Amino acid sequence: MSQFQLAAISHLTAGRSQIGTSLSFHLFFAVLGVGLPLMMLVAEGMHLRTGDPVWRALARRWSKVFAVLFAVGAASGTIISFELGLLFPRFMAYAGGIIGLPFSLEGAAFFLEAIFVGIYLYGWNRLSPRAHWLSGIPVAVSAVASAFFIVTANAWMNVPRGFQIVHGRVTHVNPLAAMFNPAWATETSHMVFGAYLATAFGIASVYAVGMLRGRRDPYHRKAISLALATAAILAPLQVGAGDLLGRTVASHQPATLAAIEGVTRTEPGAGLNIGGFPLPGHHGDVLNVKVPHLLSLLAFDRPGATVRGLDSFPKADRTPLAPYVRLAFIGMVGIGTGLVALSLWYWLRRRRGRSGPEDRPTLMAVAAAGPAAFLANELGWLVSELGRQPWTVYGVFRTSSGITTAPGLGATFTAFTLLYIGLSVLTVWSVRRIASRPLEGLPSQALAAA
Amino acid sequence: MSLPAVIAIILGVSLTFYAIFAGADFGAGILDLLAGERGSDREAIAATIGPLWEANHVWLIFSITILFSAFPAAFSALGTALLAPFTVALLAIVLRSVALGLRASPGGRERSQVLLGRVFGATSLVAAFSLGAAAGGLAQASGARVGAATAVPAIPWHGLLALVVGALAAALCAQLAACFVTLTVARLGEDRITERFRRRGLQSGACVLLLSVAAVATAGATAPALSDRLMGAALPIVIAGFAIAALSLLALARRWYAIARGATLVTAAALLWGWFVAQAPHLVGARVTIHTAAATHAALAAIAISAGIVLLLVIPAMYLLFSIFARPMLEVVE
Ligand code: HDD
Ligand code: HEM
Ligand code: HEM
Numbered sequence: 001m002s003q004f005q006l007a008a009i010s011h012l013t014a015g016r017s018q019i020g021t022s023l024s025f026h027l028f029f030a031v032l033g034v035g036l037p038l039m040m041l042v043a044e045g046m047h048l049r050t051g052d053p054v055w056r057a058l059a060r061r062w063s064k065v066f067a068v069l070f071a072v073g074a075a076s077g078t079i080i081s082f083e084l085g086l087l088f089p090r091f092m093a094y095a096g097g098i099i100g101l102p103f104s105l106e107g108a109a110f111f112l113e114a115i116f117v118g119i120y121l122y123g124w125n126r127l128s129p130r131a132h133w134l135s136g137i138p139v140a141v142s143a144v145a146s147a148f149f150i151v152t153a154n155a156w157m158n159v160p161r162g163f164q165i166v167h168g169r170v171t172h173v174n175p176l177a178a179m180f181n182p183a184w185a186t187e188t189s190h191m192v193f194g195a196y197l198a199t200a201f202g203i204a205s206v207y208a209v210g211m212l213r214g215r216r217d218p219y220h221r222k223a224i225s226l227a228l229a230t231a232a233i234l235a236p237l238q239v240g241a242g243d244l245l246g247r248t249v250a251s252h253q254p255a256t257l258a259a260i261e262g263v264t265r266t267e268p269g270a271g272l273n274i275g276g277f278p279l280p281g282h283h284g285d286v287l288n289v290k291v292p293h294l295l296s297l298l299a300f301d302r303p304g305a306t307v308r309g310l311d312s313f314p315k316a317d318r319t320p321l322a323p324y325v326r327l328a329f330i331g332m333v334g335i336g337t338g339l340v341a342l343s344l345w346y347w348l349r350r351r352r353g354r355s356g357p358e359d360r361p362t363l364m365a366v367a368a369a370g371p372a373a374f375l376a377n378e379l380g381w382l383v384s385e386l387g388r389q390p391w392t393v394y395g396v397f398r399t400s401s402g403i404t405t406a407p408g409l410g411a412t413f414t415a416f417t418l419l420y421i422g423l424s425v426l427t428v429w430s431v432r433r434i435a436s437r438p439l440e441g442l443p444s445q446a447l448a449a450a
Numbered sequence: 451m452s453l454p455a456v457i458a459i460i461l462g463v464s465l466t467f468y469a470i471f472a473g474a475d476f477g478a479g480i481l482d483l484l485a486g487e488r489g490s491d492r493e494a495i496a497a498t499i500g501p502l503w504e505a506n507h508v509w510l511i512f513s514i515t516i517l518f519s520a521f522p523a524a525f526s527a528l529g530t531a532l533l534a535p536f537t538v539a540l541l542a543i544v545l546r547s548v549a550l551g552l553r554a555s556p557g558g559r560e561r562s563q564v565l566l567g568r569v570f571g572a573t574s575l576v577a578a579f580s581l582g583a584a585a586g587g588l589a590q591a592s593g594a595r596v597g598a599a600t601a602v603p604a605i606p607w608h609g610l611l612a613l614v615v616g617a618l619a620a621a622l623c624a625q626l627a628a629c630f631v632t633l634t635v636a637r638l639g640e641d642r643i644t645e646r647f648r649r650r651g652l653q654s655g656a657c658v659l660l661l662s663v664a665a666v667a668t669a670g671a672t673a674p675a676l677s678d679r680l681m682g683a684a685l686p687i688v689i690a691g692f693a694i695a696a697l698s699l700l701a702l703a704r705r706w707y708a709i710a711r712g713a714t715l716v717t718a719a720a721l722l723w724g725w726f727v728a729q730a731p732h733l734v735g736a737r738v739t740i741h742t743a744a745a746t747h748a749a750l751a752a753i754a755i756s757a758g759i760v761l762l763l764v765i766p767a768m769y770l771l772f773s774i775f776a777r778p779m780l781e782v783v784e
Pocket of ligand 3: 026027030031032033034070073074075078081084107113144146150151511
């Protein structure tokens with residue numbers, strides 16, 4: 001009996017780890033897949049308006065990188081769509097008919113995206129500059145649509161609506177009500193802003209590293225000023241969207257809220273924990289500053305509102321990973337705050353008449369901001385996915401009921417982990433190879449003009 | 451016609467497109483493996499499949515999406531019973547696109563190009579074989595009309611029939627690719643290369659015919675229920691399939707390359723639809739049919755509507771893609 005238990009636990013853990021690894025890997029490419037088309041469009045549009053060849057060189061360079069990322073993104077997405085059935089078949093049998101609509105629409109968006117990606121990538125010399133720019137618009141739109149549809153499916157897992165369970169069977173399905181559940185707006189906007197933000201800071205970061213290495217030419221300056229201007233608009237928007245998403249969690253996922261905010265005991269007029277790291281070996285939280293009544297105010301708009309603590313939920317109904325959820329949340333919010341600070345600093349300097357960052361400290365901060373913004377996206381998803389446990393569909397369907405009955409997940413998890421390590425190495429290698437090639441269509445005087 | 455049947459047909463069409471296009475792609479890998487050291491053959495293969503390889507993922511993803519939205523219970527049963535062959539196929543599919551993509555980007559060293567080529571070829575073979583074996587096992591399990599009462603039947607994906615169908619799939623992929631390449635290089639006037647690929651087409655086409663006969667015979671011996679259906683409802687398709695497979699060989703022998711390619715495409719479609727008709731309306735095993743596995747009516751209607759939207763948007767976009775690439779290159783002054 002005990003042996004069987006042990007085996008059952010590691011089976012479930014292997015399945016959860018495999019789908020979590022796959023999604024975290026996919027997310028990196030998904031974020032750039034949403035963000036890069038927009039940045040390419042802006043750069044190419046600047047070329048159309050100003051005729052400056054530097055903008056065109058930037059857009060072409062980014063489109064080459066995008067081609068590699070798109071291929072790996074599509075491959076890793078294919079893996080996930082299989083894995084939903086291979087690892088969590090009983091969940092898919094339960095949910096497939098309810099959230100099939102967003103998944104089908106995502107398929108449609110991808111179809112369009114793939115076609116226009118073909119036109120955009122291979123059409124640089126076949127279309128007029130204007131037509132080529134126009135062909136990038138459907139790419140950018142369908143990439144956002146992809147992300148939007150997928151995230152509505154995830155929002156349904158957090159706040160399930162649009163169906164009834166009668167005698168253990170799913171009935172009365174209303175696909176639109178399921179898709180437009182109460183969390184759709186906040187979760188999708190937080191995701192899409194997050195993708196744009198990470199791409200913009202990511203680009204700024206690449207060129208900041210170049211400038212730190214002494215490559216201070218118009219190519220680097222233009223890239224960095226475009227990326228930073230975009231990022232500085234988005235960072236405050238992203239924090240605002242995060243606040244709204246937090247309210248959604250507060251009203252619909254009380255156990256998740258308690259884990260996110262580190263609330264152990266139920267409190268009326270709960271304070272907001274700032275810091276409060278749940279470190280192993282410490283009783284209570286480390287470095288906590290508690291701002292009275294602020295959590296109740298933020299979550300429920302009333303300073304006296306009661307916030308349920310983790311203790312008030314049966315052990316079987318609260319996430320066993322609460323400390324990790326809290327750590328991930330602190331990480332995301334910390335990074336978000338840092339990015340807003342950096343954006344404010346940037347606007348302040350712009351108003352004082354300086355165009356882009358030139359000094360080492362600012363460049364170093366920008367160089368760090370890119371990886372940090374990507375990390376914030378990954379952490380945010382850990383908050384969402386780990387914070388929802390032990391449920392796959394909050395309050396309705398447990399993760400342990402969804403896992404496959406087929407044996408061998410230890411082996412598949414190992415195989416896919418090795419695959420991802422290999423894919424990461426190859427992706428880095430081929431992007432570096434693109435970066436080391438000379439720029440096309442750019443006379444060298446433009447670079448020397450610095 | 452009932453809504454589940456309409457969606458099952460859409461699913462069948464999407465799978466057919468995947469089988470044809472991805473089949474030609476897998477076949478390109480198999481031919482690449484057979485080309486050995488001959489660089490000219492490699493280039494001919496690369497020139498034929500060119501930049502469009504990415505588009506094939508679309509059909510696979512589209513099929514999977516329809517399957518799990520419209521027939522969630524079938525997706526669930528397949529994922530459980532076919533965990534092993536699907537995992538192998540998935541790893542192979544991903545590795546092969548990566549190897550192909552990296553090999554295509556210029557500037558690599560000779561040694562790494564050769565290694566990437568080998569990976570591309572081997573994974574293509576593995577992908578075609580394991581998907582074929584999964585299909586063969588599924589056909590065997592789903593032909594039976596009475597069977598285990600469990601919702602997740604055992605699928606004999608390593609049985610004799612599965613192995614034969616796996617080999618058949620690989621041979622058919624090779625023939626598809628050989629026909630595509632032959633037609634392309636013949637138009638370029640490369641006679642020696644054309645001749646080599648014509649021979650590959652004849653060899654693989656002969657294998658396709660032999661293995662099809664073997665598959666029908668194995669079904670007769672090991673899966674009588676499936677065999678009855680193949681010789682019953684599906685008989686017209688089976689007969690047409692054999693006739694067209696023979697025509698493809700004849701066309702290759704006579705150097706009618708366009709006809710050979712068309713006939714091979716139709717052979718592939720006939721093979722799939724013969725299988726679909728033989729097990730319809732069953733999806734997986736004796737209990738999971740398009741009716742028992744179907745999602746609710748509202749969900750199916752939503753999927754049918756979104757499939758309609760896909761067609762409305764995608765057909766003009768496809769047309770645009772092909773018309774742009776049919777056009778000669780524009781001279782751009784930098
Ligand atoms: C650049 C990335 C980024 C940044 C700076 C932030 N977030 Fe975030 N956050 C995400 C990227 C992200 C994400 C990866 O996009 C998530 C995962 C699920 C989702 O929809 O968005 C997310 C999830 C997420 C959740 C969990 C929702 C759930 O359980 O489903 C909350 C409550 C917040 N965020 C709140 C915030 C707040 C208050 C921030 C203010 C500083 C913040 N986020 C900054
Ligand atoms: C791309 C960003 C995402 C990341 C990084 C991510 C991460 C994870 C992680 C770490 C787990 C394992 C959780 C655990 O069991 O402890 C998980 C589970 C899961 N995720 Fe996500 N997720 C993402 C997006 C999504 C989306 C958009 C969906 C659905 C549309 C989804 C569906 C699932 C399912 C079905 C499981 C398995 C059941 C469960 O553990 O709840 N995920 N994900
Ligand atoms: C927050 C989570 C996710 C986001 C934002 C997202 C977004 C994207 C984007 C933008 C692409 C295009 C690839 C590229 O441009 O590089 C993509 C690819 C793909 N994703 Fe995801 N995805 C997410 C999670 C998932 C999940 C849970 C699945 C599982 C069903 C999935 C399945 C796919 C598939 C099949 C592809 C290839 C086809 C396509 O581009 O749509 N994705 N995803």
